[in-house]
Amino acid sequence: MQIDEVDQRIIASLVADARSSYAEIGSRVSLSAPAVKRRVDRLRAAGVIRGFTTVIDPAAVGWNTEAFVELFCTGRTTPTQITLATRRHPEVVAAYTVSGEADALVHLRAADISHLEQALERLRAEPFVTSSRSMIVLSRLVDSPTVVPAPS
Amino acid sequence: MQIDEVDQRIIASLVADARSSYAEIGSRVSLSAPAVKRRVDRLRAAGVIRGFTTVIDPAAVGWNTEAFVELFCTGRTTPTQITLATRRHPEVVAAYTVSGEADALVHLRAADISHLEQALERLRAEPFVTSSRSMIVLSRLVDSPTVVPAPS
DNA sequence: GTTGAAATCTCTTAGCA
DNA sequence: TGCTAAGAGATTTCAAC
Numbered sequence: 001m002q003i004d005e006v007d008q009r010i011i012a013s014l015v016a017d018a019r020s021s022y023a024e025i026g027s028r029v030s031l032s033a034p035a036v037k038r039r040v041d042r043l044r045a046a047g048v049i050r051g052f053t054t055v056i057d058p059a060a061v062g063w064n065t066e067a068f069v070e071l072f073c074t075g076r077t078t079p080t081q082i083t084l085a086t087r088r089h090p091e092v093v094a095a096y097t098v099s100g101e102a103d104a105l106v107h108l109r110a111a112d113i114s115h116l117e118q119a120l121e122r123l124r125a126e127p128f129v130t131s132s133r134s135m136i137v138l139s140r141l142v143d144s145p146t147v148v149p150a151p152s
Numbered sequence: 153m154q155i156d157e158v159d160q161r162i163i164a165s166l167v168a169d170a171r172s173s174y175a176e177i178g179s180r181v182s183l184s185a186p187a188v189k190r191r192v193d194r195l196r197a198a199g200v201i202r203g204f205t206t207v208i209d210p211a212a213v214g215w216n217t218e219a220f221v222e223l224f225c226t227g228r229t230t231p232t233q234i235t236l237a238t239r240r241h242p243e244v245v246a247a248y249t250v251s252g253e254a255d256a257l258v259h260l261r262a263a264d265i266s267h268l269e270q271a272l273e274r275l276r277a278e279p280f281v282t283s284s285r286s287m288i289v290l291s292r293l294v295d296s297p298t299v300v301p302a303p304s
Numbered sequence: 305g306t307t308g309a310a311a312t313c314t315c316t317t318a319g320c321a
Numbered sequence: 322t323g324c325t326a327a328g329a330g331a332t333t334t335c336a337a338c
Contacts, residue, residue, distance in 0.1 A: 003212065011208060018170040018204035021315055032323055034317070050207040052170035053297045056163060060155065060200040068220070068250065068257055070287075083293040095294040098220065098287035105220055105287055135222075135250035135257055141235040142247040145205045173330060184308050189332070 001046040006031065010039055011049070015145050018052040055145070063109050065116045066093075066137035069123065070102035077103065077128040085126045091119035102133070153198040158183065162191055163201070167297050170204040207297070215261050217268045218245075218289035221275065222254035229255065229280040237278045243271035254285070 003011075009029045013020060022033040022040070029036070043049045058064065073082070079097050082104050086095040094107040106123065110116035116136070124132050155163075158181050165177045174185040174192070181188070195201045210216070225234070231249050234256050238247040246259040258275065262268035268288070276284055 001212065008213065011206065011213065014206040015208065016205070018206045022317095023315065033315075034324085035322060037317070038322090046212070048209050048212040050209055052204065052206050053168070054163065054166040054170045054204050055202040056167065057200050057202055060153070060198075061160065061163065066248070068248075079291055079293060086294050092294055093296055094292070096218070096220075096287075096292055097290040099290060100285070100287040102287065104293070105289075133252070135248075135252040135254065137257075138249040138251060139231055140246070140248055141231060141256070142238050142244055144245055174332095175330065185330080186309090186332070187307060190306090 001048060003043075003048065007039055007043060007048075010036060011043065014040070014049070014052070018054075058109060062111055065110045065112050066140070067108045067110075067116055067120070068135045068137070069106045069108060069120065070098075070133040070135075071104040071106060071123075071129055072101075072131045072133075073103040073128045074130055081128055085128070086123070089119055089123060091116070092123075153200060155195075155200065159191055159195060159200075162188060163195065166192070166201070166204070170206075210261060214263055217262045217264050218292070219260045219262075219268055219272070220287045220289070221258045221260060221272065222250075222285040222287075223256040223258060223275075223281055224253075224283045224285075225255040225280045226282055233280055237280070238275070241271060241275060243268070244275075 006029050010025055013025045013028055022036040025031075026033045026036045031039075040049065058066075071082070082095065082097065086092045086104075086106055089108075091108045091110050092106055093109045096105045097103065098105050108116060108119055108123075110119050113136075120132070120134060123129070161181045162177055165172060165180055174188040177183075178185050178188045183191075192201065210218070223234070234247065234249065238244045238256075238258055241260075243260045243262050244258055245261045248257045249255065250257050260268060260271055260275075262271050265288075272284070272286060275281070
């Protein structure tokens with residue numbers, strides 16, 4: 001799909017605040033509210049905009065502990081297998097297949113250390129996991145939403 | 153701050169769709185629109201709700217390459233130093249201090265491999281970095297927004 | 305302290321030039 | 322694309338629980 005500079009500025013505006021009105025975005029990109037809505041609808045339909053969500057302080061809802069786990073898998077493990085397995089665990093925030101020593105990197109979020117330990121145990125019990133290496137997050141230094149490059 | 157089950161359900165609703173109306177959320181939690189707004193305002197003021205954002209397909213805006221980089225730092229490196237250094241690089245999506253072998257884990261997003269290479273070079277040129285280990289993301293398997301535990 | 309109802313104002317959204 | 326207009330939603334005020 002073709003995205004012009006106006007689309008990018010609309011996206012940037014929506015990333016900064018998903019609840020701003022079309023009129024407000026329009027005034028920022030010099031477009032009328034209906035024109036903005038039409039573009040947003042088009043971007044949603046095309047899958048460029050996946051959805052609108054809310055950024056929550058994890059600690060406030062009681063999920064204080066985070067970790068990244070590198071998974072080492074058996075030779076014939078497919079990405080699909082890892083996807084299905086990791087999706088089953090509610091503690092999994094994100095999972096990736098990666099190049100390098102490990103085969104996959106899993107981002108976990110749990111209430112506390114003991115909850116994290118349980119989740120880790122469950123994850124490691126998956127049949128294709130041969131070993132794992134965990135990094136517990138001590139502090140989050142930077143956390144930006146998806147960066148939209150400014151039109152050059 | 154005190155969060156009751158109604159707040160949690162409002163949060164869950166906003167995480168699922170940040171643009172839904174207060175009336176819509178209200179019908180789901182059996183509250184009037186003004187009551188929902190008051191609670192949302194309170195949650196925002198308390199920092200539980202950090203903001204509303206839009207989930208973008210990174211590929212659609214031309215950022216196709218992702219990597220995680222483990223940083224090994226000199227003995228007297230403070231988290232603040234790492235924060236300031238990583239914030240300077242627009243490719244840094246997130247950064248954490250971690251337990252384990254590495255001192256920090258940095259999540260990078262770039263347009264392509266050569267862009268990623270440049271970003272990595274810049275990052276490794278930071279004076280406190282002694283070495284690094286990169287994992288290039290081959291595919292994103294799972295990517296959930298912040299999970300809000302259902303009230304039990 | 306909270307809530308819901310009503311009034312006013314803004315925004316959304318469809319139709320049309 | 323912008324404009325207009327009708328409907329829907331947001332938000333403030335106020336009274337009641």
